[in-house]
Structures are given as structure tokens and as C-alpha cells.
Amino acid sequence: MPSEIVIKVNNLTKKFGDFTAVDQITFDVKVGEIFGFLGANGAGKTTAIKMLIGLNRPTDGEAQVAGYDVYRETEKIKQNIGYMSQKFSLYEDLSVRQNIEFYGGIYGLPRKAIRKKTDEIIQKLGLQDRAKKVVGDLPLGWKQRLAFAVAGVHDPRIIFLDEPTGGVDPVTRRQFWEMIYESANNGVTIFVTTHYMDEAEYCDRISIMVDGEIKALGTPAELKAKFSSETMDDVFIKLARG
Amino acid sequence: MHRTFWAIAKKEMYHILRDTRTLIILFGMPIALVIIFGYTISNEFKNASISVIDQSRDDLSKSFIEHLTSSGHFRLVTTGKKVEDLEHAFKAGQIKMGVIIPPKFETQYYRNNTVTVQIITDATEPNYAATLNNYAINIISSFNKGDPALSSAPYRIDIKTRMFYNPELVGAYNFIPGVAALILMLVSAMMTSLTIAKEKETGTMDLLLVSPVPPLIIILGKVAPYIILSFIDALIVFAMGYYIFEVPILGSLPLLLLMSLIYLMVALSLGVLISTVADTQQTAMMASMFALLLPTMLLSGFIFPIASMPTLLQVISRIIPATYFIDIEKAIMLKGAGWEVIQQSAIVMVVMVIVLLLITWKNFKIIHK
Incomplete structure (x- = not known):
């Protein structure tokens, strides 16, 4: 099956003064793929992701997201992507229902569609009893799953997740990933940054960033073979130590 | 949108x-x-105790004092002849303000078109003193106006416009x-x-x-x-x-x-x-x-x-x-x-x-x- 490319990045670079945060990175992501974007803190992951979603303007290089250019067509990119940041991206003082409706609203969905989507999401997450409760009272794992569902409220082609599962245990992370798989099976491309190596194993392909550069790219199995390591942890440590 | x-x-x-x-x-x-x-925090006050030293004791000075006290803001507690009397009243805390009317008040007023009335306030409470001062100036100025003989007089006591449109202060x-x-x-x-x-x-x-x-x-x-x-x-x-x-x-x-x-x-x-x-x-x-x-x-x-x-x-x-x-x-x-x-x-x-x-x-x- 020839897979269509949905994110195409070529020598993308971002400099802040003399400091090069992202140094000529190149990679492709295919439709429906779960692409893991790994790296230590400060390796340039967030800067890279911000260029792809139109929050930061690249210094040099090319990139297309959902077929649109990151320099000139950020507005069209924004219509086609969802984003969940490392902070929860939900309003803690609004109810579950109000949060979903709000995101539906800012993506310009018609009122009817918003109501339908909201009911669907509440149903799917089993939050019927808590729909009118404020989000701040939900357990962390629930908030993260809700945030993911909200990031997909407008049926985007790609969902960017920036360290989505910080601070929860592996079981809760696993539940979160069930949702990711479901979306990917429906053809949504997932671009996820993480520094949990168990999560890296869940990805179709991963790239590992060190000091602004992509040092390794491939499936988890390929990378483990290449660096003759048992686990992704080993691969990561070998790369990070250079 | x-x-x-x-x-x-x-x-x-x-x-x-x-x-x-x-x-x-x-x-x-x-x-x-x-x-x-x-x-x-209202600056308003009523019946502040004052003393007037009337060194002139003519008709005009009498109507001046009456004008001052009829405003309702000032209450005349003592009168005296000598300026020294004021100091005593201030020290005893009897008054907050003293007004000194010079000798030959009426004569000076009509002949020279100008006359100086001295106002002395107890500045241990500076804000209160300033307010009293302003009120007195305002009231004296309205005395000026009230006299038709003087309406075209070239000399006027200067007053602030801020008070002008707040006649009741x-x-x-x-x-x-x-x-x-x-x-x-x-x-x-x-x-x-x-x-x-x-x-x-x-x-x-x-x-x-x-x-x-x-x-x-x-x-x-x-x-x-x-x-x-x-x-x-x-x-x-x-x-x-x-x-x-x-x-x-x-x-x-x-x-x-x-x-x-x-x-x-x-x-x-x-x-x-x-x-x-x-x-x-x-x-x-x-x-x-x-x-x-x-x-x-x-x-x-x-x-x-x-x-x-x-x-x-x-x-x-x-x-x-x-x-x-x-x-x-x-x-x-x-x-x-x-x-x-x-x-x-x-x-x-x-x-x-x-x-x-x-x-x-x-x-x-x-x-x-």
C-alpha cells in the first residue's frame, strides 16, 4: 500500500540569535502513522513542533503539513491539525461539557455539530455522570484523555501531542494510548513527543533528537537492531552520550 | 468569524x-x-470653630462677619480685639481658624478697591487647614460678588475654578x-x-x-x-x-x-x-x-x-x-x-x-x- 505523506520536513532550522535550537532536520510522516518525536529536555522538540503547527516561524528549510506550507499557509494548517500541549490545555474552572463546546466553537463548528460531538465524546469517555462537573475535579488521567478527545473535536488530519502523558502511571498511559491507536486506525496521523521510553515502543516510527539534530530515525525494532540494544532506553542513552 | x-x-x-x-x-x-x-473620606465639614479679630468695627466688617458665619460652615466661638487673643484660642484648641479684619476696613474697601483680610489656620492638620482655607476664600469671594457696588471693581480675590462649580462645597x-x-x-x-x-x-x-x-x-x-x-x-x-x-x-x-x-x-x-x-x-x-x-x-x-x-x-x-x-x-x-x-x-x-x-x-x- 503506497502511503501518502502528510508531513514533509526538509532541512528545517530555527535559530534564536546565535543559538541553533533546531538544526536542519529532515523527515516524512505518512498518513495514519504514529510518529514518535523523542529527545531529552531542551533537545529542540517543542521548538520543532511549534514550527510545524504555525506558532513559530522557521529560520530556514522547508516543511509542509497536511499539504500546506509552514511559511505561507499557517492558517490552512491550523484548520487541519489538533494540538495537545504538555500543560493540560483544558479550562479547569469550566465543566467537561463547556470545555468541549468551547473548542468546537473556536474551530467554527455549527451548533448542531458541536452538540453531537460533545455527546459523543462524553459517551466515549464514560463521563456522563461528570459532564457538568468542573474539569479541575477530574483525576489527571481523565483530564489527559479528555484533552486528547478535545484536540480531535474538529476531526483534524493530524494531531500533535507534546508530552501528553506527563505525571501518570504506566497503566493510565496505556489507557491513553488505546485512544491514540483508535484515532490512528481511523486515519488520523499522530505526531507525539515524549521522553517515556515505554511510549516510544508504541510508536510506528520514531526519531531521536539530540542538541537540535535528528540522530536516529526508524521503527523501534530497526533502531534497537542498529544500536544493538535490548530496549529503547539503551538506544536513547547511547545516542544522548554521543 | x-x-x-x-x-x-x-x-x-x-x-x-x-x-x-x-x-x-x-x-x-x-x-x-x-x-x-x-x-x-468626605472633606465636607460644618460649623468649624473660628475666631474673628475685628479691628475695624464698622458696618461693612459686621456684615462681613455675618456673611462668613451664615454660610453654615463656620461657627464664631470668640471675638477679640488684639491679634494675641487668637494665639491663645488656638493653643487652647478652641478654634481651627482665625480671621483678622484690618482697621478702617470699610474705608479701604471702597476707596482703594482692595483690602486684605488675613486668614490663619491651625496647620497641625494640614489637609483640614487647606480645606478651611479654600472654603474661607470662596465665601469671601461670594461676599465680593454680593455687593452690587463692587461688581465692576477691578480687584478681585482669586479663587480656584474647582470650587467655582461646587458652590455648596x-x-x-x-x-x-x-x-x-x-x-x-x-x-x-x-x-x-x-x-x-x-x-x-x-x-x-x-x-x-x-x-x-x-x-x-x-x-x-x-x-x-x-x-x-x-x-x-x-x-x-x-x-x-x-x-x-x-x-x-x-x-x-x-x-x-x-x-x-x-x-x-x-x-x-x-x-x-x-x-x-x-x-x-x-x-x-x-x-x-x-x-x-x-x-x-x-x-x-x-x-x-x-x-x-x-x-x-x-x-x-x-x-x-x-x-x-x-x-x-x-x-x-x-x-x-x-x-x-x-x-x-x-x-x-x-x-x-x-x-x-x-x-x-x-x-x-x-x-x-
């Missing part, structure tokens, strides 16, 4: 309605401020415009800077910026509820002034409200400007406290008259929006002035809005590059 705007404005309303503290600041604060200023006339300026600044500037800084702090701002909503709509949507709420606050303050403290609105009410709206825009742009710089609510809070609220209170002529400030502070007071707004309010409410009188101040405020929005726009672009 309008759909996303409403989504944001609606969400902002949910935030406001959910948060009791915000509601208290929004609606409790104006009422509390008007009541506090109205009943406690009611404190409320001064504080209602001031409280309105303060409340609008508080609600429009501080609350908006806080709400935008909050989105930055919690990270939800990133999410809004990743959505297709243009930044301008995000800001407008967030600010819209505060425009309405602070406008309601202005109405509350004016209504309380009118019905409780009998502060008149002699001029056009629509003009007053239009001016409030322009001032509100200045305050909002200041709030948005602060929020482009401040990344946390705490920074936003401190910035609006020190850069906006304190100057509005202290340097706008609300509490301390601008004329009695050092030159440097007078210059600073000229860049404070509230200075212009209070001028406009007083002109419209107390003098019944129309557009011709206030246009200069109004134009200054409009220019402020434009300049502030341009700076904000530039800042916003730099941040999201």
Missing part, C-alpha cells in the same frame, strides 16, 4: 460567573468604594468622578490583563493560538465581556452618585457615557498591553497595581489636587488617562459643559487608545514570531 468570537466571549463569561472573587471585585468593589469615599462632587475613573481602570485594565495572563500561565493560550482563530479575535472575545461589565460599573457609580449623594449630571448623559466608553477603551488597551508583557497573573497584577491603579488614584487629581503637586508630578499627571477623564466628567456633570469644552481632553484620550493599540500590536507580533 462571529461564531468563534462568541465562543470565546461566552467562555469568558463562564469564567467570570464561576469565580466568586471576580464577581465581588466586579460588583462589590464599586459599591464599597462609593460608600467608603462617600461617608468617611460638597465632597461627593469630587469623589464620584474619581471613583468612576478608578473603577473603570480597575475592571477594564486589571481584570483583562489578569484574564489574558492566566491563559498564558496555564498554557491554554497556546491552544487558542494553534486554532484558526486570529489573535485579534481572541483578544476581542476575551475583552468583550469586560467592556460590558465595566460599563455597568460606570452606571452603578453614576447612579449611586446621583441618587444617594445628589451629584448632578447637568450636561448630556449620552455624552458622559460616550466619554466613559472612550476612557474604558484606553484602560482596556493598557490592560492588553500589560498582558503582552506579563506571563503570569502575579506579574500582571503587580504591573497594573503600580503602573495603573496607584497613579490613577494619586496623580489624577482624584485625591490630591494637581495644582498643588511638584512640577515633575504635574507633568506625569498629564500622561495619566484618568486626569483627562476626571476633567471631562466634572465638566459634563457639574458644569453642564458640552462637546466644545471637553473636545481637547477627549481627543487626547482617543490618541492614547490609538498609540496604545499600535504598541500592543507590535508587541504581540514580536512575541508570536
